[in-house]
Amino acid sequence: MHRTYRDISPEDFPQVWQRPPFEDLLACLKQLHIEPSIWCPGEPRKTPREDQENTAHSRRKVIAYLGSIVGNALQWIKDDEQREIIWEEASRCLSQRCGRAGMGEITRRWPFQNRQAPFELIVREPPITGDSLGHKTWASSFLMARLLDSLVSGSLAHLLTPGRRESLKVLELGSGTGLLGIAAAAMWQVEVVLSDLPEIMQNLDYNIKQNRATVERLGGNIDSGVLIWGSENGNDALFSYGNRFDIILAADGLYDDDHPDLLYSAIREQLSSSPDSRVIVMSPIRDETTKRLIAQFRSSMSEIHLATLEEHILAGQDDWGDDDDEPQAVECWWAIFGKRDSGQ
Known part of the structure; x- marks a missing residue:
């Protein structure tokens, strides 16, 4: 035996x-x-x-x-x-x-259900060293990815119609391992551009390549490029012409003091001026500092006349710990922003 x-x-x-x-x-x-x-x-x-x-x-x-x-x-x-x-x-x-911080390279298989069929995304996470936090898949990315299908008939129904999908432009800011943006392309059947810093792009492009066949089978497409928030230098040619994206996604981009202004500036430069355009942001509420950063970001968004159309708190889990015990519980704030006069 x-x-x-x-x-x-x-x-x-x-x-x-x-x-x-x-x-x-x-x-x-x-x-x-x-x-x-x-x-x-x-x-x-x-x-x-x-x-x-x-x-x-x-x-x-x-x-x-x-x-x-x-x-x-x-x-x-x-x-x-x-x-x-x-x-x-x-x-x-x-x-x-030894917990996620102590692990080397890992690969996770993320299951999804949508209106077409269940599918799985395979995402590699390199060893996390120094400040390479973009090499980890964070709780907010998976939580937001699981929301995407419900938005098709809900808050984004005016954009995700069969007649508009082909021309719709979607951008993910700070894609990290790419789980959220890849899932959006698959679930929404649209082209999504994933972006991050130069040092994150090698692994991001690897994950895009690993999942491209799945996304295309479901009717979506993926592109990627370097986009440095708040900088005009070093960015991919994809971003040469500003204000062309109808939907912008960003998960877990508010954890340092300068992030609210940087994220706001990237949105200001890339979001379409159409009253139908939307921004969806999610951030873990880790502590009082995170609450302050979220409030600062919301205030900045109002400066470009983007109002909070809806916001919610979701319970999730993450494995950013020192051992292999059960994942830590984490609450995540998420919101949809749009033009004040959009009527949505």
Whole structure:
């Protein structure tokens, strides 16, 4: 019978003092991998080690077991390449138990339901180092992406009609890993331009390429380019002509003191002057600072006569923590902005 290490105690794993063969150690480590979590509201988080590691005590034992492998010379395994494989696998399993900030590269598969058919987007997140926060998929991106289908018959019904979709221009600001913008192209059956800083574009373009076939099968299209908020230099030619986008999306773009003004300036330069145009923004309410940034942004939007047509608070989850415990709860504010005299 095939042995399943998820179902047994860590004490029964192949122990280094037993000098287990390479094949046994590798099989055990492969089963100890943790798949990256996703956060569907109202659904429990599902991970491959859910039953095995359901207590802090059990998790500590697994971590101790992995540490015993990483710290062992594995001298009974004579092949140098095989030893390296075991150390790499054990180290990867350890990093997966150190929270998202401690992980290396991961790939998540995000499920969606829309009016056409269910589909899945595959999104790569490189290791998060320094200030590369755009390499993580944040809760607000997924939460907003799940709202998109409802907007077709709701707040954006005047724009997302069969006759207007072909000419509609949609822009996502600060796309990061691209989940929101790619989902918008798929669900709305329109072309969406994704944008971010130069250092984020390589991974963003990779994710666009990975999901392009899915988006095109559903009737959408994707383009991308560098767009630096508040700067006239270094931007893609896509943005040479301003004020041409009918819908602008932005998720989690308000977390630094200068972000309200920068985001506002990008919207001012790129949003169409049509009374039908709309801006949809979502931001986690992490603390009092975030509340202040949201208020500052709303005030700036009023300067270009963009009123808050509707706003809501949504509950979500995120995995920006120091360990592999359940994702942290987070509340997200989102709003739709439009011209005061639009009548919408």
